[in-house]
Amino acid sequence: MKIVKTIQELQYLLKKEKTASRTIGFVPTMGYLHDGHLSLIKRARKESQIVVVSIFVNPLQFGPNEDFDRYPRxxxxxxxxxxxxxxxxxxxxxxxxxxxxxxxxxxxxHRRTDALCGKSRIGHFDGVATVLTKLFNIVAPDKVYFGMKDAQQVAVVKGLAEDFNFSLEVIGCETKRESDGLAMSSRNVYLTQKERTEASHLYQSLIKAKNWLLDLESGETEKKMIEYLEEQTNGTVEYCKILSYPELLSPTAFDEKLIIAVSVRFSKARLIDNMIIDNVLERKESGEETCSVH
Amino acid sequence: MKIVKTIQELQYLLKKEKTASRTIGFVPTMGYLHDGHLSLIKRARKESQIVVVSIFVNPLQFGPNEDFDRYPRxxxxxxxxxxxxxxxxxxxxxxxxxxxxxxxxxxxxHRRTDALCGKSRIGHFDGVATVLTKLFNIVAPDKVYFGMKDAQQVAVVKGLAEDFNFSLEVIGCETKRESDGLAMSSRNVYLTQKERTEASHLYQSLIKAKNWLLDLESGETEKKMIEYLEEQTNGTVEYCKILSYPELLSPTAFDEKLIIAVSVRFSKARLIDNMIIDNVLERKESGEETCSVH
Structure with missing residues (x-):
């Protein structure tokens, strides 16, 4: 594996591969790699001839009170x-x-950022989109891989690739989880032992929400998620939301996919998780049972 | 020449050229071509194997009270x-x-837009940079050509190409002029016959300013330009400015290049022109005469 520190060197190296028409798979990361990242790299390995991984803790996507300085490296x-x-x-x-x-x-x-993490992390997705625009131009990959743990990021990056006409495919890969269901994240190292045990309830709340949604309105489901997490953890629930995906708006019967998303703030870690599901609201509101009555 | 209306068709067509390692020269325009545009196309023809010209009147770079609807086509x-x-x-x-x-x-x-046209045309350069980001990704040219009449645009595009790491060269080409010195522009068709005669004084004011700058401060020179244009034309002088180039800040002895820039509003046309010169302030303030005394 070649380790490259300058843009010029990387472009020189990749130019040769492109001239030889080799396909490039790209995994942009902020480092402190875990099994989630590694699964992206392995998938890129299967689907591309050249695999480029970047490690760059991008200051532009951290707010002034966020963890840029102490981000694990x-x-x-x-x-x-x-x-x-x-x-x-x-x-x-x-x-x-x-x-x-x-x-x-x-x-x-401008869009897909008024909800979930975008609401509290002002400028975060501007910073993400800016560094990815740079990296996409430097690497010029055929495929680029992201973990679906950051589902809002994937929604923004798909908008970026489409709007700016990047010739690449954005691939959102399934979230990797610890054995108790906790989504893998570089920020999990911030958790105390007690918090680490409680943190598995984020994933539990998603599974429960998916079931509650079969009978309840999305607003009621969100309330029950918050109650559950406040009962099971000492963290502060930042949001429990059911929205359309990838637009991240209030869900309607017309949306194909929904996201159930959660964020809980522990003493030193802000954790997020989500689940993307087929739209169950549609079935409830215009299901066969109801239609046959009319 | 192939005429292409869809992004997909253009990308398909250019992919073949890129696979064959042919170089691409690109001239983005808003159409209503004049000799200025044609000189860019001819230069691209000389320097590249494939020449792509785009014609797109980009709504994103027009303000709500500007001439998008009546822009000549x-x-x-x-x-x-x-x-x-x-x-x-x-x-x-x-x-x-x-x-x-x-x-x-x-x-x-964020920069190079607080002066000249950027000051009155809010959002104009955001629109220019957005459509060019799209076009650069679609065409993926080796070289892209712009007229220096829009010197501020060239400064912004150079910043765009550098910051977003586009693998292309931005080339600013000399302004093409009518026989009386008027800079060629698609908007010149808006001028009445009387205004057309007066309009040559924009260029005259630049030539005079370049001479005045040998003796006068930049502020005094700007004043004399305004006086001259108010005397010679019935237009409204929007700005006469001497700034550093390409940063477009108040000039200091450290700047390598200066821009003398002018904008005059006639009844239906807002005209601009400029001249880029070596920094004469430097010579005046740290010239050899002065240095030899120390």
Whole structure:
């Protein structure tokens, strides 16, 4: 595996591959790799001839009171993990390489950000979209892989790729979970032992919500999720939401997919999780039983 | 010359050229082509194997009270002119092809826009940068050509290409002028006959300013330009400015290049012109005469 620190070197290296018409799979990460990241790299390995992994803790997507400085980093360990998972190239630029100057332009995200994490993390998705625009242009991949744990990110990136006409496929991959259901995240290391045990209830709340939704309105389901999480954890529930996906608006019978999404703030970790389901509201409101009566 | 109306068809067509490693020169325009545009196409013809010209009147770069609806259009004439100048492909998409939906993302321009046209045309350069991001991704050119009449646009596009790591060269080409010095512009058709005669004084004011700057401060020079234009034309002077280029900030002795820029509003046309010069302030403030005394 080649380790590359400059944009110029990476572009030089990839130009050869492109001239030879080799396909490029790309996994952008902020490092501190876990099995979730590794599953993305392995999938890219299966589907592409060249696999590029980037590790860059992007300051632009952190708010002033967020965890940019203390975000966990371990490049030595990440290097070994990425190589073992099948990466050909590891791109790990310094901040000054990616942002040599105050930017003239950034990406502004206008939709899919008024809900869930976008509501509290002002500017977060602008920062994500900006760094990905840069990385997509530098790497020019055929396919790019993201974990569905960050479902809102996937929704924004799909909008970015479509609106800016990037010639690439955005692939959202299933969330990897610990044995008790906790979604894998680099931020799980922030949890105390007690919180780590409680944290499995985020996933439990999603499973329960999916069942509640068969009988209850989405608003009632959200309430029951909050009650459940307040009972089972000492964290602060930031949101429990049922929305259309990928638009992230109040769900209607016309939406194909829904997202059940949850965020809980523990002492030092803000955890998120979600589940994407077929629209059950549709079935309830215009189901066969009801239609046959008319 | 191939005339292409959809993004998909253009990408399909250009993919073949890229696979064959042919270089692509790109001239993005809003149509109603004049000799200025044609000189860009001819230059692209000389420097590239494939020349793509786009004609798209981009609604995103017009303000609500600007001339989007009445902007001059003549696709039939443009087609002939582009072909004669050497274009291989003319891309002329409908608005719905470029913007099928309310955008999820756009480009926000943060610098080089607080002066000159950016000051009065709020959102104009965001719209320019957004459509160019799309076009750059669709065409993936090696070189892209702009007229220096829109020097601020060139400054913004250079920032865009650099910040978003587009693998292309932005080339600003010398302004084409009528025999009396008036910078060629699609908007010149808006001028009455009397205004057309007066309009040559924009260029005259730049030539005079360049000379005045050898003796006067930039502020005094700006004042004299305004006086001159108010005397010689019935238009309303929107700005006469001397700034650093490409940053477009108040000039200092450290700036390499300066821009002398002017905008005059006539009854139905808002005209702009500019001249880029080596920094004369530097010479005055730290010239050899002064240095030899120390």
């Amino acid at each position: 371990d490049l030595e360990r990440d290097t070994k993990l990425a190589e073992d998972a099948g990466a050909d190239v590891l791109f790990c630029p310094e901040t000054t390489e990616m942002y040599p100057d105050k930017p003239v332009v950034t990406v502004a995200v | 003549d696709l039939e004439r443009d087609t002939k002119l582009a072909e004669d100048a050497g274009a291989d492909v003319l891309f002329c998409p409908e608005t719905t092809e470029m913007y099928p939906d309310k955008p999820v993302v756009t480009v926000a321009v």
